[in-house]
Amino acid sequence: MSGLKVLSDHIEGPQQSRYVAVYTAGFGIGAGTSYLLAGYIEPTFGWSWAFGINAIGAALAALLIIIVLPSQIPTDYAPYHHLFDFRPVLRNRSAMSYILAYCGHNWELFAFRSWAVAFLVFARSQNPHDSLGLDATVIVAALTLLGVPSSILGNELALRYGRGRIISAIMVVSVLLSLLIGAACNVSYGLFVGMCLLFGALLTGNSGAITAGNVAAATAKERGSTLAMHAMIGFVGGIFGPPWVGVVLDAAGGASVFAWSLAIAVIGLGSALALLSIRFLVENSD
Numbered sequence: 001m002s003g004l005k006v007l008s009d010h011i012e013g014p015q016q017s018r019y020v021a022v023y024t025a026g027f028g029i030g031a032g033t034s035y036l037l038a039g040y041i042e043p044t045f046g047w048s049w050a051f052g053i054n055a056i057g058a059a060l061a062a063l064l065i066i067i068v069l070p071s072q073i074p075t076d077y078a079p080y081h082h083l084f085d086f087r088p089v090l091r092n093r094s095a096m097s098y099i100l101a102y103c104g105h106n107w108e109l110f111a112f113r114s115w116a117v118a119f120l121v122f123a124r125s126q127n128p129h130d131s132l133g134l135d136a137t138v139i140v141a142a143l144t145l146l147g148v149p150s151s152i153l154g155n156e157l158a159l160r161y162g163r164g165r166i167i168s169a170i171m172v173v174s175v176l177l178s179l180l181i182g183a184a185c186n187v188s189y190g191l192f193v194g195m196c197l198l199f200g201a202l203l204t205g206n207s208g209a210i211t212a213g214n215v216a217a218a219t220a221k222e223r224g225s226t227l228a229m230h231a232m233i234g235f236v237g238g239i240f241g242p243p244w245v246g247v248v249l250d251a252a253g254g255a256s257v258f259a260w261s262l263a264i265a266v267i268g269l270g271s272a273l274a275l276l277s278i279r280f281l282v283e284n285s286d
Contacts, residue, residue, distance in 0.1 A: 001231040021155035021208030025148045032144035039137025098214035100277035107237030108270030114242040116140045127189035147204030154205035167206045171275040174202045178268025182261025
């Protein structure tokens with residue numbers, strides 16, 4: 001979010017939304033690459049090396065920040081309230097709707113990416129003769145990388161046809177797909193993989209649109225506070241989504257198609273929350 005604040009401080013006007021969408025989509029490149037690297041490193045060197053080598057990305061990012069980003073504060077920067085006074089953000093109905101939508105988005109995004117490899121391994125066990133010859137980590141890397149063009153395209157559609165309308169449409173399809181995808185576990189591994197790829201693309205299809213919408217909803221002087229709330233509340237979904245999938249999976253019996261179907265349906269709750277936020281807050285505030 002600090003990087004997003006720097007970006008939005010230096011890019012104003014009609015192009016700001018596109019820059020924010022591209023910036024947000026960059027997350028998918030790093031995440032997808034990390035899955036791919038982990039899949040190749042772990043069998044040879046062990047899981048600790050898989051984590052350690054992937055952590056080099058953070059060091060490279062820090063180096064890039066030091067070398068490239070400007071160190072000076074923008075000349076027009078003038079804080080007008082206490083550093084931790086978030087009341088103006090809470091009163092901004094449109095911004096809060098995007099923040100709550102981001103919370104739901106992170107619930108499903110991190111829940112799915114945390115469990116995707118396990119989902120695929122289980123589905124493959126149900127279809128031992130239909131493996132496609134691809135490792136689960138490669139498939140998850142592919143569905144994560146699909147999020148890069150998906151996020152940018154989703155924002156472009158939002159600019160053309162309306163942000164609330166496009167985000168809502170993506171959320172509705174995501175909820176429906178989360179209710180259906182588990183049933184494909186023991187029908188066809190290829191079908192299940194195809195549905196996972198589609199689901200992965202949909203999960204990030206609204207990422208750029210939601211974040212760009214919040215940046216646009218915030219006033220210039222409240223942008224830092226708004227993005228701080230965007231991260232703090234938004235990533236609550238990312239914290240609680242993955243463990244709740246595990247809770248439901250265990251409660252439903254674990255290794256069964258029924259249990260996995262319920263677990264995947266829990267992921268769709270994130271889209272349901274985001275849909276309610278957009279429909280009842282953004283639309284009523286516009």
